[in-house]
Amino acid sequence: MNLLFFPVRWFYKLLNFLVLFALAGTACAQFRVEVTGVGMTQLPVVVVPFKGEMAAPQKIAGIVQSDLERSGQFKALSAPAMALDEMSRPDWAVFRPLSAEALVAGSVTRLADGRYDVRARLWDAVKGQEKADFKDTVSAADLRLSAHRVSDWVYKQLTGSVGVFTSRISYVTKSAGRYNLWIADSDGEGARSALMSPEPIISPSWSPSGTHLAYVSFESRKPVVYVHELASGQRRVVANYKGSNSAPAWAPDSRSLVATLTRDGGSQLYRIPVQGGEPQRLTQSGSINTEPAFSPDGNTLYFVSDRGGNPQIYKMSAQGGPAERVTFVGNYNISPAISPDGRWLAYASRTGSGFRVQLMELGTGQVTALTDTNGDERPSFAPNSRLLVYATEHQGQEALMTTTLDGRVKARLAGQGGDIREPHWGPVRP
Structure with missing residues (x-):
């Protein structure tokens, strides 16, 4: 100042x-x-609730979706009511009517030592193909940081530029x-x-x-x-x-x-x-x-x-x-x-x-x-x-x-x- x-x-x-x-x-x-406004070009993306996140201290999918929206580069679409994780095979007939170009899903698993295993997969929703995988193991205190790492990973995969969510x-x-x-x-x-x-x-x-x-x-x-x-x-x-x-x-x-x-x-x-x-x-x-x-x-x-x-x-x-x-x-x-x-x-x-x-x-x-x-x-x-x-x-x-x-x-x-x-x-x- x-x-x-x-x-x-x-x-x-x-x-x-x-x-x-x-x-x-x-x-x-x-x-x-609170995100307002519409960018000139925004990539439509669906972030599905992560399997197991309801039992975790942080809701990973919500943090990721908010990060991506705030960047101005993405338009977050409402996720259909279905259970998906990084090992699932999406039903593309459900996602194509949404005009989504990318899909993110994953899981949050509490390990025996109290840490959390965070995994995610990114799909090209237009081609129906896997694009990249993410894995992180963190303490409960660092779950928000791990969610931001997922956001940075998605951002880099889809834009080619470095994200700033962490x-x-x-x-x-x-x-x-x-x-x-x-x-x-x-x-x-x-x-x-x-x-x-x-x-x-x-x-x-x-x-x-x-x-x-x-x-x-x-x-x-x-x-x-x-x-x-x-x-x-x-x-x-x-x-x-x-x-x-x-x-x-x-x-x-x-x-x-x-x-x-x-x-x-x-x-x-x-x-x-x-x-x-x-x-x-x-x-x-x-x-x-x-x-x-x-x-x-x-x-x-x-x-x-x-x-x-x-x-x-x-x-x-x-x-x-x-x-x-x-x-x-x-x-x-x-x-x-x-x-x-x-x-x-x-x-x-x-x-x-x-x-x-x-x-x-x-x-x-x-x-x-x-x-x-x-x-x-x-x-x-x-x-x-x-x-x-x-x-x-x-x-x-x-x-x-x-x-x-x-x-x-x-x-x-x-x-x-x-x-x-x-x-x-x-x-x-x-």
Whole structure:
């Protein structure tokens, strides 16, 4: 998050542009996924309930179907009332009237040691032929992860591209005066708290390895940048200099962060070694420079600056130097995010009294509005560059949404009675 250029309704100002994070509502660790819209081309697929899943802690077929629908690449068809598993021979006379192109069926079996054996088979429903098989053995706690692995496997088999369903997202909530940093599955389920604090937590940013989060905490009554190891819960301060320390972004090699510091006066970008060392100042202008975002190769740094009068997105060498303006559509553009394939720039643009997510194709400069709401913030790309997650206001409540890059298919990850902010999409888990 940018502490300097942001929709006023989310914050209250302090001196010299310092803004505190404000959230309201009840913390929410679970979501309800609502998919809306129709993609230009969607492959019709049937996911049959897995044999044995009713006795398992997770319903594998439902998770897989939801994953595939949310991707925007598939149209889920209602499964006929019949028992199938990975060893069955489907009655194609039943499936052909559905115009299905693919069929997924499988089984979930509890083993003697308490683990679960998950198996699946994918069929080409047009040709009536087997296409691929899947097998996984997991603990009960990892059944949701196994279901997401099935989804990634189906996605790869049918599209040729890597799926992102085993990835995770982070977000922040506030409840009863306490802030929570949550880690959840890509569908928002299975959330667990990584950090709770009576003071604001903002700007969570995943390390490229997916093992650490960087974020800003106000627990010292000022913004301080921390790096948090998720497996152990251990964390350490990486930026606690005079003034504000904000907006951390990981370099692709995970060895350094770029953050906004005001230690030398003004808001400037600095590269900070994660393992310790003197920060290297990257910007020298007298303007505000904040919200850094790396290109995938680590050679270019995108950031927000008001050097032209209003906040706009610029780019420069990751080692510093002259900056080039990137955004020209709209007079207030913030929160840059670069797709992992390096093709796209997503950002929040002020339109009227609110903010909407815009998408720019970097090669051509063409800009497309992805949303028609007025409270959008902090877009973040999925690891395969095919989806975006962002925070917005939906029906009077703050919520997370995902959208395809054509804006046609959106999924609402809606909190059950709480407000949700600050999403960031992490890498795929092995």
